[in-house]
Amino acid sequence: MAYDVNAIRKHFPALENGAAHFDGPGGSQVPDVVGEAVSSTLCAAIANRGTVTAAERRADGVVREARQAVADLLGARPDGVVFGRSMTQVTYDFSRTLAKSWGPGDEVVVTRLDHDANVRPWVQAAEARGATVRWADFDPETGELPRSSITELLTDRTRLVAVTAASNLLGTRPDIPAITEAVREAGALSYVDGVHLTPHALVDIAELGADFYACSPYKFLGPHLGLLAAAPDLLETLQPDKLLPSSNAVPERFELGTLPYELLAGTTAAIDFLAGLVPSEGSRRERLRTSLTALEEHEDALLQRLEDGLAALPRVVRYGSPTRRRTPTVLFSVTGLTPQAVYERLGARGINAPASTFYAIECARHLGLGDTGAVRAGIAPYTTAAEVDLLLAAVAEL
Numbered sequence: 001m002a003y004d005v006n007a008i009r010k011h012f013p014a015l016e017n018g019a020a021h022f023d024g025p026g027g028s029q030v031p032d033v034v035g036e037a038v039s040s041t042l043c044a045a046i047a048n049r050g051t052v053t054a055a056e057r058r059a060d061g062v063v064r065e066a067r068q069a070v071a072d073l074l075g076a077r078p079d080g081v082v083f084g085r086s087m088t089q090v091t092y093d094f095s096r097t098l099a100k101s102w103g104p105g106d107e108v109v110v111t112r113l114d115h116d117a118n119v120r121p122w123v124q125a126a127e128a129r130g131a132t133v134r135w136a137d138f139d140p141e142t143g144e145l146p147r148s149s150i151t152e153l154l155t156d157r158t159r160l161v162a163v164t165a166a167s168n169l170l171g172t173r174p175d176i177p178a179i180t181e182a183v184r185e186a187g188a189l190s191y192v193d194g195v196h197l198t199p200h201a202l203v204d205i206a207e208l209g210a211d212f213y214a215c216s217p218y219k220f221l222g223p224h225l226g227l228l229a230a231a232p233d234l235l236e237t238l239q240p241d242k243l244l245p246s247s248n249a250v251p252e253r254f255e256l257g258t259l260p261y262e263l264l265a266g267t268t269a270a271i272d273f274l275a276g277l278v279p280s281e282g283s284r285r286e287r288l289r290t291s292l293t294a295l296e297e298h299e300d301a302l303l304q305r306l307e308d309g310l311a312a313l314p315r316v317v318r319y320g321s322p323t324r325r326r327t328p329t330v331l332f333s334v335t336g337l338t339p340q341a342v343y344e345r346l347g348a349r350g351i352n353a354p355a356s357t358f359y360a361i362e363c364a365r366h367l368g369l370g371d372t373g374a375v376r377a378g379i380a381p382y383t384t385a386a387e388v389d390l391l392l393a394a395v396a397e398l
Contacts, residue, residue, distance in 0.1 A: 001278050003294040008277060009382045020387040022353040024380035025168055025196060025329055027218050030270075034222060037269035041262040048258060059261050066264035067251075069271040072284040073220075074194075074213060075204035076229035082254045083264065087195050087216045087226035088117040093254065094191070094212065094228065097240040099125035102159055106131040109153050109161040109188075112362040113138045113145045113172060118162045118193035118214075119362060131159070140367050143170040143320030147178045154186040161190050165208065166197035169360040169376065170320035171329030173197065180209030195219055199380070200299060200327045202292040205229055221381070222270030223263040228254075277381060295381055302379045302388050303328040309392035316395065319367055319374060328379035333369075334398055342375045342398060349394050353377045 009015055011031040021029055041062060049063060050056030067078035084090035102108075108126045110119045112135060126133045134153045138145040150161060161183045166173045180190040192210035194203060199220040205213050214228045235250045242253055275284050277291035307322040307330065315335040320326070334342050339355030346353050357364035357373035364373045377391060 001280070003278055003298045005298065005382065005384055009384075011273070012382055015382060019350045019352055020390055021380065021382070022351065022377040022387075022391060024199070024383075025219070025376060025378035026354065026358065027224075028199065028221050028380050029382065030223070030266075031221055031273050033273055034266045034269045038223060038262045038266040041265040046261055062261045062265050062268075063259060066268045069268040069284070070227055070229065073198070073203065073271050073274070073288060074215075074229050075206055075285070076213070077232055079251060080230050080232045080235060082228045082230075082235070082251045083259055084226045084228070084255065086224070087193070087214045087228075088121075090214055090226045090228045091117055091191070091193075092121045093240060093256070094238075095121035095125040097238050097254075098160060098189070099129050099131070100239075102126065102129040102131045104130040105157055106159045107134055107153075107155060107157045108132070108159060109134045109136055109150060109163075111136040111138065111145060111150070111163050112366045113143075113167050113170075113174070114162065114164045114193060114360065114362070115168050115195065116359045116361050117195075118164060118191065122160065122162050122191075132157075134158075136163075137366065138172070138363075141321075142324065143167065143172045143367075144324060145172060145174040147175055147182065150179050151182045154182060154188070156187065158183075158186050158188040160188055162193070163190065164193040164196070165203075165210075165213075166194075166200070166327045167320075167360065167363060168196040168329070169358055169363045169373075170331055171196075171326035172320060173325055173327065176208045176210065180211075184209065196327055196329070201296055202289050217263075217267040217270055220270060221273060223266035225260070225263045225267060227267075274381075298381075299328040299379045299383070302383055302385060303330070305385060306330055306377065306379070306388050306392070309388070310395070313392075313396055315398075319369075328383075330377045331374050332377070333374045334395065337398060339372060339374050342395075345398055346375075346391070346394055351391055351394055353391065 014029040045055040047055035049060040067081040070081045071078040136149040183190045189211045191212040194215040198215040212230045218224045275287040278294040280290040310316045317333045319331040343355035355375045
């Protein structure tokens with residue numbers, strides 16, 4: 001069955017105001033079923049997790065269902081799924097935990113392509129332990145991060161490599177399986193930021209080879225939350241700081257305080273919605289494969305339409321290579337206008353395409369954009385060809 005974007009859009013109340021949302025990379029709009037799941041969980045009788053009362057069992061069921069849904073989405077194990085307030089918070093927590101075993105002479109590799117949430121926690125953790133930080137650079141002309149930029153930094157003292165699965169600024173998709181294979185051969189761990197990849201492609205952590213994979217439900221149609229997936233056996237080797245009476249079981253030992261049950265219910269609903277983008281049969285994982293394959297085809301076609309249209313505008317400067325495989329994300333500027341001015345003029349026409357570094361501060365600086373950045377337009381499951389044409393026409397008239 002074909003991808004029916006108009007049928008999908010009917011589930012997004014936020015789209016009724018008529019704005020064209022190209023701001024999905026910063027947080028997607030939310031379908032009605034996610035809002036309903038959050039609301040119904042908040043209004044239901046619920047308590048701390050347990051097995052005695054109905055309220056306790058309901059809370060426990062919400063958590064278990066969310067872990068299983070995430071496992072189906074990422075090709076992970078439910079008992080290896082850790083929830084937190086945000087990907088940034090989860091990464092800070094794991095950086096402090098992993099750094100307990102680091103010391104002078106140890107090395108950590110980060111990249112200039114990454115969002116700062118997968119840079120600064122590792123830099124600061126390494127500095128606190130006296131470890132050395134080594135930087136992998138990407139090609140500013142193409143936006144590509146070659147495998148060699150990381151492998152040439154690996155030594156027998158490398159303890160961890162933090163790398164993005166897709167740049168939130170450029171859409172660049174490094175060859176993660178090749179990178180993680182080299183990291184593993186060096187005896188180090190890999191921490192992969194999947195925030196910007198997960199909304200646009202079927203993820204399989206085993207195929208990626210990631211030891212840790214972190215992402216954010218609010219980027220894939222869900223509520224504001226963060227999560228991490230890893231092998232339970234690996235998590236068992238880590239001892240985070242925690243309250244004395246809290247569970248020491250995996251993955252609970254990494255989750256500080258009571259989980260936001262309503263947001264977990266919303267996450268499950270979002271994953272179920274993704275699995276139903278294109279109606280099909282089979283397990284949730286199989287339905288996700290069908291739907292996300294169709295979604296990727298839909299978004300790639302719109303990305304090509306957007307790239308071709310921008311290429312035809314003489315005042316537009318695009319960043320990164322349009323010929324490489326990317327997420328449907330375009331970073332551009334308009335000669336003679338500041339990025340903020342472009343953002344504001346588009347916004348006045350009901351087109352939401354913000355301007356910033358979007359926390360990819362090292363990436364923006366390496367591109368020569370400083371701390372101002374540029375305009376970012378991202379395509380989402382609800383984006384239409386008409387909206388792409390609307391954006392192109394508006395940019396042409398600036």
